Amino acid sequence: xxxxxxxxxxxxHAVPIGGSPIADMEIVARCRRGDSHAWRTLYxxxxxxxxxxxxxxxxxxxxxxxxCQEVFVAVYRSLGHFRGEARLSTWxxxxxxxxxxxxxxxxxxxxxxxxxxxxxxxxxxxPDPSERSERLQILDDLVSKLSPKxxxxxxxxxxxxxxxxxxxKIAGCPENTAWSRLHYARAELTAMAxxxxx
Amino acid sequence: xxxxxxxxxSGSDPAEVFLRRALDDAALRAPDDxxxxxGWTAVAEPVKPSRARSWSWFAGGVATxxxxxxxxxxxxxxxxxxxxxxxxxVTTPRAPAQVAPGARRLTLEGGVEAQLGPSGVMRIEDGAPxxxxxxxxxxxxxxxxxxxxxxxxxxxxxxxxxxxFGVVVNDQVVxxxxxxxxxxxxxxxxxxxxxxxxPGQVWHSADASVETSGAPAPEPPAPALPVSPAVSAxxxxxxxxxxxxxxxxxxxxxxPAARALALATPGGGSATAGRAAITSTxxxxxxxxxxxxxxxxxALSAGDAPRALQIYRAxxxxxGPAAENAAYQAGKVxxxxxxxxxxxVATWRRYRAEYPDGILRVEADVSIIxxxxxxxxxxxxxxxxxxxxxxxxxxxxRAEIARLAGDxxxxxxxxxxxxxxxxIVLGASRPRDVVEIASFRRAACLVRLGDAxxxxxxxxxxxxxxxGRFRTEAAALVGDGARSVDGxxxxx
Numbered sequence: 226x227x228x229x230x231x232x233x234x235x236x237x238h239a240v241p242i243g244g245s246p247i248a249d250m251e252i253v254a255r256c257r258r259g260d261s262h263a264w265r266t267l268y269x270x271x272x273x274x275x276x277x278x279x280x281x282x283x284x285x286x287x288x289x290x291x292x293c294q295e296v297f298v299a300v301y302r303s304l305g306h307f308r309g310e311a312r313l314s315t316w317x318x319x320x321x322x323x324x325x326x327x328x329x330x331x332x333x334x335x336x337x338x339x340x341x342x343x344x345x346x347x348x349x350x351x352p353d354p355s356e357r358s359e360r361l362q363i364l365d366d367l368v369s370k371l372s373p374k375x376x377x378x379x380x381x382x383x384x385x386x387x388x389x390x391x392x393x394k395i396a397g398c399p400e401n402t403a404w405s406r407l408h409y410a411r412a413e414l415t416a417m418a419x420x421x422x423x
Numbered sequence: 424x425x426x427x428x429x430x431x432x433s434g435s436d437p438a439e440v441f442l443r444r445a446l447d448d449a450a451l452r453a454p455d456d457x458x459x460x461x462g463w464t465a466v467a468e469p470v471k472p473s474r475a476r477s478w479s480w481f482a483g484g485v486a487t488x489x490x491x492x493x494x495x496x497x498x499x500x501x502x503x504x505x506x507x508x509x510x511x512x513v514t515t516p517r518a519p520a521q522v523a524p525g526a527r528r529l530t531l532e533g534g535v536e537a538q539l540g541p542s543g544v545m546r547i548e549d550g551a552p553x554x555x556x557x558x559x560x561x562x563x564x565x566x567x568x569x570x571x572x573x574x575x576x577x578x579x580x581x582x583x584x585x586x587x588f589g590v591v592v593n594d595q596v597v598x599x600x601x602x603x604x605x606x607x608x609x610x611x612x613x614x615x616x617x618x619x620x621x622p623g624q625v626w627h628s629a630d631a632s633v634e635t636s637g638a639p640a641p642e643p644p645a646p647a648l649p650v651s652p653a654v655s656a657x658x659x660x661x662x663x664x665x666x667x668x669x670x671x672x673x674x675x676x677x678x679p680a681a682r683a684l685a686l687a688t689p690g691g692g693s694a695t696a697g698r699a700a701i702t703s704t705x706x707x708x709x710x711x712x713x714x715x716x717x718x719x720x721x722a723l724s725a726g727d728a729p730r731a732l733q734i735y736r737a738x739x740x741x742x743g744p745a746a747e748n749a750a751y752q753a754g755k756v757x758x759x760x761x762x763x764x765x766x767x768v769a770t771w772r773r774y775r776a777e778y779p780d781g782i783l784r785v786e787a788d789v790s791i792i793x794x795x796x797x798x799x800x801x802x803x804x805x806x807x808x809x810x811x812x813x814x815x816x817x818x819x820x821r822a823e824i825a826r827l828a829g830d831x832x833x834x835x836x837x838x839x840x841x842x843x844x845x846x847i848v849l850g851a852s853r854p855r856d857v858v859e860i861a862s863f864r865r866a867a868c869l870v871r872l873g874d875a876x877x878x879x880x881x882x883x884x885x886x887x888x889x890x891g892r893f894r895t896e897a898a899a900l901v902g903d904g905a906r907s908v909d910g911x912x913x914x915x
Contacts (some may be wrong), residue, residue: 290454294462383446384446415430415438419438
């Protein structure tokens with residue numbers, strides 16, 4: 226029996242996140258025809274993924290739900306443009322990444338306006354005291370300090386388990402660039418974690 | 424770099440240990456089912472896909488300018504109005520509908536449509552709309568449990584889960600009429616229920632009267648918990664605690680003030696009639712479903728599991744998300760609190776029968792498999808596990824279930840099937856510890872089978888997890904590939 230290192234990107238490639246391309250195209254075609262069951266299937270399949278991605282990408286808790294809904298509205302609006310050249314998951318990740326960046330920009334503008342107009346920004350939600358939540362908060366904080374390009378590659382590869390060739394497609398860069406960004410993102414994250422934990 | 428072995432597994436660097444745990448946590452982060460349902464409510468009927476874009480640049484420019492002007496204006500306006508206007512474009516996945524002449528249509532958070540009459544004035548206060556003057560008609564899609572829609576008018580609150588209704592304020596007199604569904608009118612300060620309105624009924628604050636234009640609609644009895652445990656009610660069964668009133672065009676018979684309420688019914692409205700279960704208000708007002716869910720949680724906190732089970736069963740007889748939740752939770756109570764695994768499995772199977780595509784379907788499947796496995800019913804557990812693996816090719820729980828199936832096969836000495844199950848686990852990236860265990864146990868099974876790939880599988884384990892928890896046993900497998908190490912290498 227052929228054996229190789231487990232958990233490598235190549236290995237993951239055999240198990241697409243969003244199902245086979247045929248299934249993807251079928252579900253998209255049914256959505257285009259107005260099949261509400263297909264739309265529900267698509268939502269059920271990808272809503273947790275999008276939510277998790279937005280969380281890891283640094284969209285704050287109070288904006289996460291709206292951002293997730295916006296992504297799905299955008300997905301629905303753009304279904305006519307999905308040609309099946311990439312996996313459905315890749316395409317949705319790309320939309321989600323765009324929206325996450327947009328949400329971050331909007332938040333910065335909102336914060337700036339709040340400062341200019343001397344308005345109190347809404348208080349952040351009360352922190353969850355559990356150890357797991359604390360770990361996640363620290364991770365989110367560290368990841369948010371990475372540049373958006375490195376952050377995207379790191380989140381997709383390390384948290385979402387997306388193969389690097391798909392990561393490159395989502396990030397719109399060559400594969401080698403994606404590897405390079407990942408390398409530097411890992412190094413920066415490790416260094417930040419060491420400083421934080423010390 | 425190519426392998427997913429970062430961060431390291433040595434355990435000597437606390438930063439790496441922390442990152443590894445945190446990344447695993449992040450990979451398993453998932454929204455709760457209420458969030459998912461709320462999201463589905465918002466996107467269930469999205470706008471139509473965009474058409475030709477010949478005017479898109481021009482229209483985009485105009486829209487951007489208008490939006491900027493609007494945003495700037497709203498930032499200078501009182502906060503309540505700003506909230507209203509800013510939230511509306513975010514969650515507006517609604518189909519366009521006919522608007523009465525002179526009326527303005529707005530979409531609020533959660534897909535709620537508000538149609539303001541020519542003299543209607545509405546503000547948003549603390550996240551809820553307040554009708555200041557004139558008439559506003561609302562079309563409210565089904566709401567998730569615990570998130571009813573509340574409209575305030577003068578000293579009154581109108582509480583609703585999913586329906587179509589209108590509110591009018593004229594000279595300090597508030598009127599409420601209902602097209603579909605059931606709403607409650609409450610006195611905001613005292614939180615006292617003043618009226619419960621069915622379709623065709625009109626309520627006025629002047630004399631606190633309820634007027635019915637169609638068939639008489641008696642006040643529905645308070646929802647009561649059935650004493651006997653019950654399985655799920657058929658879909659056609661009347662909902663306990665609700666009176667089904669024939670929808671009647673009350674506009675002809677209503678008195679003048681009521682007639683003023685009756686604008687054209689919004690075309691294409693998607694509100695669901697009749698079966699909406701009223702839950703609680705954010706302000707602390709509570710109604711049937713939410714009270715029941717809270718009561719069940721309180722009973723569990725107090726250690727009264729039989730009572731919680733009874734409440735969940737009663738709630739499961741209703742319809743909607745709260746009922747679905749309750750149908751699943753009843754099984755959890757039986758399994759975890761009452762020590763009745765067989766009954767729990769039966770309850771979850773009933774849940775599956777009633778909600779074959781329910782949002783908790785995967786949870787129910789996993790609960791059944793784990794409970795059967797713990798109870799020692801390996802045959803049934805394996806049947807369910809294999810069905811799960813066939814049915815959910817993309818589930819995040821796939822690796823866990825495949826590993827469980829592998830362990831069950833291995834425990835009965837069926838290494839060949841165990842290898843197949845562990846192989847499925849290796850196709851997943853998370854959870855890492857599950858993948859690591861499956862990687863080692865697969866190697867052990869191959870060695871036990873005398874498969875030539877056994878040693879190589881053990882070496883692959885050592886390459887991927889050089890400091891893994893089974894490194895000693897894996898090294899033994901490599902050194903003595905033909906010897907079974909199952910007995911001493913079984914780590915847990």
